[in-house]
Amino acid sequence: MADQEGEVDSPFWRAIRAIVNPFEDDFASVPTRIVSCFLASIGMVFFGILVGMVTQTVEDAVNSFPNMRIPAIVSNHVVVNGWNSSAPLALSKVVGTGSKVAIISNHPPDEVIAEVRDKLGSDRGGKVYVRLGNPLVKFDLERVRAMDAKTIVFLSDSSYRENPDSKDVVSKTLAFRGSSNDFQGNLVAVVNDQRDETLVESILNGTQAKSVQIVNANKLLGRYLAQVVVQRGLNSVVREMMTAESATKLDFVQAKSGKGLVDELYSNIDRYNSLAGRTIVGYVDPDDQVRISANDDFRITSATKLLVIGDGSRRRAEGVSASGFGVRPTETPENVLVCGWRRNMTDMLTELDETLPPKSR
CATH class of the missing domain: 3.30.70 (Alpha-Beta Plaits)
Structure with a gap:
């Protein structure tokens, strides 16, 4: 017993005890206590950094499996509900600011990832997570932590050429409203039709979202084309x-x-x-x-x-x-010839009627 007590009182074990318990009663010297507290603080900071590095490594490893149905570990991010050919360009503007983006789509994840890498490259400031799932199902929305997002964007799963209306966007917003009791972020929906614009806006206004914004791509295009004619x-x-x-x-x-x-x-x-x-x-x-x-x-x-x-x-x-x-803009009357026609062409004609000089045809 005497030998064991001697080992405990040896300088080595006294140093260990000083780090583990800086306020141990048998340390009568104030400098000894200060040094032991300092060493203990350094140890705790180092341990905290080590835990943070391990956590980040595990999080990145989990998020790197887009083909699996593992929920993305992310918050305060942007959720893209749907995917089409125009999505990568818009996404590049969001990711370029350093934001985190989670995509939920029924398109094959490999194709989505290939488009993201092709349009964004490897020098982007943010992170993009891709999950396979049905954007209409609440369980699948939880894979991208939709309720913890700061913004949710609803897109059509097909381009305008393939599907000129926005029926799937209407379906997504209806499904979301039924499960969005706790969501208080921002909502953005991209539609291609005036009727769908009004319908989607009325659906999303029934949620507790902080803001609702409806983007009518056809209307914007019509206004832009009209302005190109004028200027x-x-x-x-x-x-x-x-x-x-x-x-x-x-x-x-x-x-x-x-x-x-x-x-x-x-x-x-x-x-x-x-x-x-x-x-x-x-x-x-x-x-x-x-x-x-x-x-x-x-x-x-x-x-x-x-x-x-x-x-x-x-x-x-x-x-x-x-x-x-x-x-x-021109001030003299002009004659404008429109070659071709498309859906919702009245948007362009209405804008032209307001911006062209009087007596223009």
Whole structure:
């Protein structure tokens, strides 16, 4: 017994006891207690880092099996409910900001992963998780932790050419409303039909979501086509802005940040030199509508938001110099010939009727 007590009181075991229990009563020296507490703190921090590394490794390993029906370990993410040919382009904008995205689709996961890798590459800032399942089934939605997401996007499982309506989006939103009692994030639905737009909006407004946004792809396309007719060269400018060049970035800025803009008429301002490194192409009116007519007698205030091209650097946005482009719509009557027809063409014709000069045909 004496030998065992001697071993316990040896310097080695005293050091071990000091680290494990820094407040042990037989440590009469204050410096000894301070050193032992310091060493114990370092040990706990190291152990915490080790546990975190192991947890992250296990999480990545689980999420790397898209073909399996294992739930994704993720939260505060974006859920993409559905998949089609236009999804990767939209997804690249979301993932580029460093967000986490979980995709639930009945398409083969290998095909979805191949499209994601082809469009996004390996230099993206966020993470993408793919799970096989039926977006209409609550159990499958739990695989992508839909109720823990910050945003859920509803997409059609086929392109517009394959399926011009949005019946599957209506079905998905109906199924989601029946199981979304606890969801308080944001909801976005992409539809192709005016009737479906109204129906989907009424369905999602019945949930407890923070916000509901319905995107009618056909209506947006109609408005864009009409604006291309009115403004020569606009399409080439937009194509420039969709590149990775930061100088062609489309953004909104406050008018008060510019030089000599407040209290001026929009038609009188210098659109090229009032904001350093930016070109003014439009403004937001009191009804939150974007206007790009250069001859508007709109009085700019300090709260007015201006639509600009450029990132604030001295390098001029390349898109502005596109051949034939001008921000001033034509003022003389024009004759427009539409070659071809498609569904919901009235969206484009309505927009043209409002933007073309009087007596145009």
